[in-house]
Amino acid sequence: MPIGNIVILGCGGYIGSHLLDRLLREPGNKIFGWDLEHRKIEHHLGNPALNFEESNIGSTYARQRLEEQVASADVVINLAAICNPAEYNTEPLRVLDANLFDLQPVLRMCAEQRKWLIHFSTSEIYGRTISSYLPDESFDDPDLYVLKEDETPLIMGPIRNQRWTYAAAKQVVERLVYAYHRERGMPFTVIRPLNFFGPRMDYLPGHDGDGVPRVLASFMAALIDRKPLQLVDGGWARRTIVSIDDAMDAVMAVLQQPERSQNQFFNVGNPDNEVTVRELAELMRTVYAEITDDKTYLEHPIHDVSAADFYGAGYEDCDRRMPSIEKAKALLGWTPRKSLRTTLQETMRAYHETYVVQAAASGAPAEATGPAVSSEEAR
Numbered sequence: 001m002p003i004g005n006i007v008i009l010g011c012g013g014y015i016g017s018h019l020l021d022r023l024l025r026e027p028g029n030k031i032f033g034w035d036l037e038h039r040k041i042e043h044h045l046g047n048p049a050l051n052f053e054e055s056n057i058g059s060t061y062a063r064q065r066l067e068e069q070v071a072s073a074d075v076v077i078n079l080a081a082i083c084n085p086a087e088y089n090t091e092p093l094r095v096l097d098a099n100l101f102d103l104q105p106v107l108r109m110c111a112e113q114r115k116w117l118i119h120f121s122t123s124e125i126y127g128r129t130i131s132s133y134l135p136d137e138s139f140d141d142p143d144l145y146v147l148k149e150d151e152t153p154l155i156m157g158p159i160r161n162q163r164w165t166y167a168a169a170k171q172v173v174e175r176l177v178y179a180y181h182r183e184r185g186m187p188f189t190v191i192r193p194l195n196f197f198g199p200r201m202d203y204l205p206g207h208d209g210d211g212v213p214r215v216l217a218s219f220m221a222a223l224i225d226r227k228p229l230q231l232v233d234g235g236w237a238r239r240t241i242v243s244i245d246d247a248m249d250a251v252m253a254v255l256q257q258p259e260r261s262q263n264q265f266f267n268v269g270n271p272d273n274e275v276t277v278r279e280l281a282e283l284m285r286t287v288y289a290e291i292t293d294d295k296t297y298l299e300h301p302i303h304d305v306s307a308a309d310f311y312g313a314g315y316e317d318c319d320r321r322m323p324s325i326e327k328a329k330a331l332l333g334w335t336p337r338k339s340l341r342t343t344l345q346e347t348m349r350a351y352h353e354t355y356v357v358q359a360a361a362s363g364a365p366a367e368a369t370g371p372a373v374s375s376e377e378a379r
């Protein structure tokens with residue numbers, strides 16, 4: 001069933017590109033998409049159902065255009081953000097602008113026109129677990145670490161630890177969204193993603209970008225370039241990984257059931273796929289050894305690096321992100337299905353195809369190239 005007219009902010013990013021794949025499959029959807037770049041959605045740009053504007057949503061031009069688009073929209077989806085931890089402590093002002101201030105006019109528009117806003121927030125608004133502040137840091141009591149949308153307190157570190165600028169900005173946006181709902185009657189849904197893994201996340205440094213991407217892309221680049229995986233502070237932190245396909249099923253369930261999803265906050269993650277970052281590094285090299293049929297990857301070097309050396313001053317890690325997904329199960333009928341191993345196999349195969357196989361076929365050295373989207377994925 002088509003959703004109708006959909007405004008998507010940040011449609012050219014990782015999640016946006018997968019969401020467009022889903023929404024443009026369905027005849028009858030009309031998308032008004034905005035982003036600063038288009039590499040990951042190049043395969044959709046000729047589609048008449050997509051009206052793409054490559055522009056900053058904070059610009060005067062965008063605000064004027066958005067007024068009209070929001071007026072005709074059935075739903076507005078916000079994905080626009082700077083959401084790479086390497087930037088939270090190094091570019092906090094940009095992070096605050098992109099995640100909060102640039103967004104506020106659009107939130108106001110949605111509130112004035114009482115349009116349904118689906119806002120992508122983050123599990124990071126929970127901050128650190130209560131357990132991590134107890135003297136023995138034990139995880140014996142799930143009430144002290146399982147993240148529940150409507151119950152768990154939000155615990156962030158001190159201001160000098162600028163890692164928390166992103167989480168703080170996202171928290172203010174959630175509070176604004178909720179206030180617009182309570183005081184102005186704006187319908188909303190907040191989605192809190194927990195480490196979606198799939199093709200097209202970020203960029204691979206030295207191939208199609210520079211800097212420090214999120215962990216999947218960071219480890220992937222190191223494997224492809226045969227450089228050591230950099231394990232921050234020994235890889236003690238834990239994450240739960242959900243496949244991008246399962247995650248997109250959750251987003252579609254939200255879109256297709258407004259009567260059940262509106263005015264709710266949802267964790268979207270997979271509690272069955274928990275790993276420490278060290279375990280993730282070890283599993284990724286095993287899976288890559290299978291994909292490449294190269295056993296030397298089983299012993300691929302993993303180097304420890306301190307957070308201060310890797311990210312610079314002001315980085316502080318989230319210790320554990322174990323979501324409760326009971327709400328999404330009960331209200332949306334959604335359950336994630338893909339195991340961590342399957343998710344890594346599918347994702348890493350897609351990266352290998354794009355950055356190694358296709359790069360070689362195009363005659364370019366693997367280290368110097370790599371389109372954001374493989375022609376295989378684009379089909």
Ligand code: NAD
Pocket residue numbers: 009010011012013014015016034035036037055056057058078079080081082083098102120121122123192193194195196197202
């Ligand atoms: P992404 O960085 O790939 O996509 C964000 C997009 O927003 C980028 O393409 C960027 O160019 C665009 N953007 C940023 N500022 C803009 C502006 N002013 N005007 C126009 N476009 C702008 O990130 P993603 O992984 O696709 O994440 C999407 C959303 O989900 C974000 O809000 C993020 O905070 C949230 N999230 C994602 C994850 C995850 O696992 N991927 C985890 C937690 C939260």
Ligand code: UDP
Pocket residue numbers: 084085086195213214215216218219230231232233235237239277317318
């Ligand atoms: N990390 C790492 N090596 C890298 C990149 C990240 O050890 O090359 C760690 C990082 O310190 C964190 C986890 O991997 O503990 C996940 O980081 P990511 O950047 O993916 O984002 P997060 O899950 O913290 O939002």
